[in-house]
Amino acid sequence: MFGITPSARLRPSPYYEATLAEGVCAFTTYNHMLMPTSYGNPLEEYWRLINGVSQWDVAVERQVQLRGPDAGRLAQILAPRDLSSCKVGQGKYVPLVNHQGVLINDPICLKLADDLYWLSIADSNIWFWASAIAAERGLRVDVSEPDVSPLAIQGPKAEDVVAHLCGDWVRGLKYFWFREFDLGGIPLVVARSGWSKQGGFELYLRDGSQGTKLWNLVKEAGQPWGIGPGNPNWSERVESGLISFGGDTDGQTNPYEVRMGKYVDLHVPDDTVGIQALRRISAAGPKRHSLGIILDAGDPVSPGFSWNPIYKDGVKVGDLTNCVFSIRVQKNLGFALISRDCVVGDRVQAMVGGVMQSGVLTELPFV
Amino acid sequence: MFGITPSARLRPSPYYEATLAEGVCAFTTYNHMLMPTSYGNPLEEYWRLINGVSQWDVAVERQVQLRGPDAGRLAQILAPRDLSSCKVGQGKYVPLVNHQGVLINDPICLKLADDLYWLSIADSNIWFWASAIAAERGLRVDVSEPDVSPLAIQGPKAEDVVAHLCGDWVRGLKYFWFREFDLGGIPLVVARSGWSKQGGFELYLRDGSQGTKLWNLVKEAGQPWGIGPGNPNWSERVESGLISFGGDTDGQTNPYEVRMGKYVDLHVPDDTVGIQALRRISAAGPKRHSLGIILDAGDPVSPGFSWNPIYKDGVKVGDLTNCVFSIRVQKNLGFALISRDCVVGDRVQAMVGGVMQSGVLTELPFV
Numbered sequence: 001m002f003g004i005t006p007s008a009r010l011r012p013s014p015y016y017e018a019t020l021a022e023g024v025c026a027f028t029t030y031n032h033m034l035m036p037t038s039y040g041n042p043l044e045e046y047w048r049l050i051n052g053v054s055q056w057d058v059a060v061e062r063q064v065q066l067r068g069p070d071a072g073r074l075a076q077i078l079a080p081r082d083l084s085s086c087k088v089g090q091g092k093y094v095p096l097v098n099h100q101g102v103l104i105n106d107p108i109c110l111k112l113a114d115d116l117y118w119l120s121i122a123d124s125n126i127w128f129w130a131s132a133i134a135a136e137r138g139l140r141v142d143v144s145e146p147d148v149s150p151l152a153i154q155g156p157k158a159e160d161v162v163a164h165l166c167g168d169w170v171r172g173l174k175y176f177w178f179r180e181f182d183l184g185g186i187p188l189v190v191a192r193s194g195w196s197k198q199g200g201f202e203l204y205l206r207d208g209s210q211g212t213k214l215w216n217l218v219k220e221a222g223q224p225w226g227i228g229p230g231n232p233n234w235s236e237r238v239e240s241g242l243i244s245f246g247g248d249t250d251g252q253t254n255p256y257e258v259r260m261g262k263y264v265d266l267h268v269p270d271d272t273v274g275i276q277a278l279r280r281i282s283a284a285g286p287k288r289h290s291l292g293i294i295l296d297a298g299d300p301v302s303p304g305f306s307w308n309p310i311y312k313d314g315v316k317v318g319d320l321t322n323c324v325f326s327i328r329v330q331k332n333l334g335f336a337l338i339s340r341d342c343v344v345g346d347r348v349q350a351m352v353g354g355v356m357q358s359g360v361l362t363e364l365p366f367v
Numbered sequence: 368m369f370g371i372t373p374s375a376r377l378r379p380s381p382y383y384e385a386t387l388a389e390g391v392c393a394f395t396t397y398n399h400m401l402m403p404t405s406y407g408n409p410l411e412e413y414w415r416l417i418n419g420v421s422q423w424d425v426a427v428e429r430q431v432q433l434r435g436p437d438a439g440r441l442a443q444i445l446a447p448r449d450l451s452s453c454k455v456g457q458g459k460y461v462p463l464v465n466h467q468g469v470l471i472n473d474p475i476c477l478k479l480a481d482d483l484y485w486l487s488i489a490d491s492n493i494w495f496w497a498s499a500i501a502a503e504r505g506l507r508v509d510v511s512e513p514d515v516s517p518l519a520i521q522g523p524k525a526e527d528v529v530a531h532l533c534g535d536w537v538r539g540l541k542y543f544w545f546r547e548f549d550l551g552g553i554p555l556v557v558a559r560s561g562w563s564k565q566g567g568f569e570l571y572l573r574d575g576s577q578g579t580k581l582w583n584l585v586k587e588a589g590q591p592w593g594i595g596p597g598n599p600n601w602s603e604r605v606e607s608g609l610i611s612f613g614g615d616t617d618g619q620t621n622p623y624e625v626r627m628g629k630y631v632d633l634h635v636p637d638d639t640v641g642i643q644a645l646r647r648i649s650a651a652g653p654k655r656h657s658l659g660i661i662l663d664a665g666d667p668v669s670p671g672f673s674w675n676p677i678y679k680d681g682v683k684v685g686d687l688t689n690c691v692f693s694i695r696v697q698k699n700l701g702f703a704l705i706s707r708d709c710v711v712g713d714r715v716q717a718m719v720g721g722v723m724q725s726g727v728l729t730e731l732p733f734v
Contacts, residue, residue: 003393026370037372099502125492132499135466
């Protein structure tokens with residue numbers, strides 16, 4: 001682990017000061033911002049998410065705002081998923097693809113009004129993408145970034161905490177649905193959402209100057225349930241089969257290869273970016289698919305920064321896109337982006353941290 | 368300074384192992400890759416660049432390749448600078464703007480052939496941008512990333528080192544011109560270029576598997592001139608007035624605000640992205656301009672991650688986009704992106720690291 005040098009190219013989060021006070025000790029960068037990745041006690045942070053409740057600075061999930069009479073039209077042009085039935089107050093997970101059908105992001109699309117949408121994005125620049133498409137097609141829509149910074153509250157006790165903070169109405173929110181809410185002068189969008197499979201909410205803070213105040217209100221409200229700091233948890237997300245765009249995808253990955261086919265609607269209008277390509281890929285069948293790997297090695301292995309090649313009978317058949325020692329399974333688990341010729345139960349080998357490891361292919365998720 | 372957590376979203380450089388061996392101790396992230404920012408001896412690294420020669424891992428300057436019959440046409444559509452006289456073997460510095468005339472990158476455009484261009488980019492995603500424009504306009508061009516990783520050799524002795532390595536022909540290269548060259552089996556593009564004002568070259572390595580080999584060949588060739596490791600140097604680049612896209616620019620910055628007006632040709636074809644907006648901005652005059660600031664404070668100040676507001680007579684007039692203690696000037700220097708009402712010689716105040724500092728506006732560059 002090396003130091004990261006401050007730079008104005010890397011925007012701090014509105015929760016930065018609060019996370020410093022909590023003892024954050026490591027970061028990653030994501031959408032040109034810093035995201036906490038550790039508070040120094042991995043096991044405590046993990047079990048808090050699995051059994052209790054955890055609060056996360058996920059302001060790096062930046063918003064691409066589409067506003068104007070053609071906002072809905074642009075959202076549908078960008079998304080190869082049918083948004084025609086999407087209601088105000090509803091969010092939908094949408095794979096975004098380029099004209100060749102290659103994944104370029106996988107945001108949550110939130111419909112705030114007929115003329116106002118947010119794409120709550122993963123780690124790639126969708127402002128440039130959306131504004132290029134909008135301008136080239138002459139659409140009446142502004143593409144911008146609003147002052148919005150998500151704070152996630154995740155874990156089985158998250159609903160109790162958010163209900164305590166915002167009211168019992170949050171218990172009625174369906175997955176990815178949201179409501180605008182004023183928390184004593186702090187403007188929020190409250191959504192049932194979050195990058196874990198333990199359940200929870202995201203509070204979209206709409207005033208970056210109130211980051212520390214919101215963080216501390218959540219912390220205080222969560223005390224009866226033992227809330228503490230955390231972050232998107234590598235072990236939990238791999239156990240749960242959650243894809244990280246840019247980590248588990250490369251410059252050739254299409255949605256069908258990474259278990260996102262169910263979020264593609266091939267009947268969307270012909271002017272949807274990439275839909276012709278996706279129809280061809282769907283008809284021909286993708287060349288790769290995503291499976292799990294359980295390594296034989298009992299000790300934690302260290303995958304480093306890169307993908308690691310996977311071999312079967314000495315031939316490269318795919319890539320290990322991540323690998324982590326699972327706290328619940330007590331084995332090294334990873335995702336294989338691998339030839340369709342490889343199937344569950346196959347024995348394979350993977351180079352991990354310079355060492356050849358053996359393992360078996362399995363279904364996702366693991367847990 | 369905090370730790371940075373490994374992630375497959377952050378691609379290692381082909382020179383990563385070599386820089387570890389050199390003792391790299393800090394990084395930044397840039398174009399989803401790690402770039403060394405320190406080898407632990409800032410003064411030695413600085414003076415080596417000013418008086419001698421330094422070798423830098425700048426593989427983060429990734430290439431956006433345009434290939435196909437419409438490659439030249441796409442390059443001109445993207446660049447509001449006249450490329451019609453650009454020869455094969457020539458590079459040009461080009462501000463890229465969106466349809467509103469806002470800067471989105473400032474690459475070197477290298478013309479390798481009539482149907483092959485590289486944009487050697489700063490820190491934003493131009494693959495998505497270029498491929499969106501190309502596809503929406505139906506151009507016959509592939510936008511991709513080739514296996515290319517620049518290594519910079521910078522400083523007054525750089526020419527001697529590169530001539531020793533590649534031959535005396537390099538002495539005849541004009542600024543931003545380049546030639547393809549085979550260095551004993553290592554395929555290179557050798558360009559007179561680099562992000563300093565001390566002169567030098569960039570070797571564009573065209574085979575990522577040979578990163579360590581190339582690094583060590585340069586290191587060996589440079590021994591007579593005392594070569595050592597370095598990186599884009601914050602003090603030197605501020606002294607020299609070099610702009611960092613994304614650090615010294617924001618989401619509203621146009622080329623005229625940051626001393627790039629001389630690289631804009633308003634007579635380029637009407638279908639050039641953003642040219643109508645730039646003509647309007649040029650005619651009306653930009654609202655901000657870029658000046659230097661020399662702070663009164665004699666001790667080094669710490670600017671952190673963010674821009675810092677600049678005040679004149681108690682009113683906010685602009686932003687301090689960077690600030691560094693200059694080793695040659697022995698004062699704190701910074702760039703002001705500031706109202707056109709403010710001029711050289713004005714006394715201003717800036718909040719830096721939580722402390723109000725006084726200073727004077729000045730011309731750029733400082734040295």
